Amino acid sequence: MSSSPASRLISSIISFLLLLTSPACLVRAIDGTSQQTGGNLAGGTCMFTNYTLPPGIYGSTMSGPDWNAGAMCGACLFVQGERGSVVAMVVDSCPSCPKSRVNLFSDAFPKVGDPSAGTIKIQWDIVACGITGPIVLRNKTGSSRYWFEMQVLNANQPITSLDVSTDGGKTWQATTRKDYNYFQKAGGGGGFGADAVTVRVTCQDGRRVVAPGVGVAGDTEWRTPVNC
Structure with missing residues (x-):
């Protein structure tokens, strides 16, 4: 039995909307280049120590200008080459690389281009990671009520800011993102004078995720109620 014109129209609209929301739909389609890199997740400039990349997401290194001091x-990133495409997370920087360079870890590069080619042409764009778990907040070694440094991990989008409240969200104090990918109390550092605080992270699309009762002791991790 053939479908009606109305049902075919609805099906076409749904397919079009799915295409627009797919990572394969490169909205900006930035032209760039890529090389294969051995990868340095734990020791990279983003300091993703003890972090495991989510399934289906590979590692990448971004040129200094695009890396934007850790931002x-x-x-x-959705990275497209002549062989195919991958989704790769930015975990390290390459200060000497030219603008728009995205180097891929060795397990990802062959899916995009020929490793024997050396440098290949790619297109890339920022996409949502598609992570189903929560955002992870990690306190740096030495953090306490007297010194605050916190890292944001596992977010579906780049994080644009992190604010802290010591009064349950009535007022907020800003932090500054350092180029080693930790947020430090604005104004030169120091602590917030509390053993537990409320943390608010702002995602690239403007959404805010608030986590109450977050401890500030060094080398501890906390999870937010939701992701971006």
């Missing part, structure tokens, strides 16, 4: 740490 792109944790961002996911």
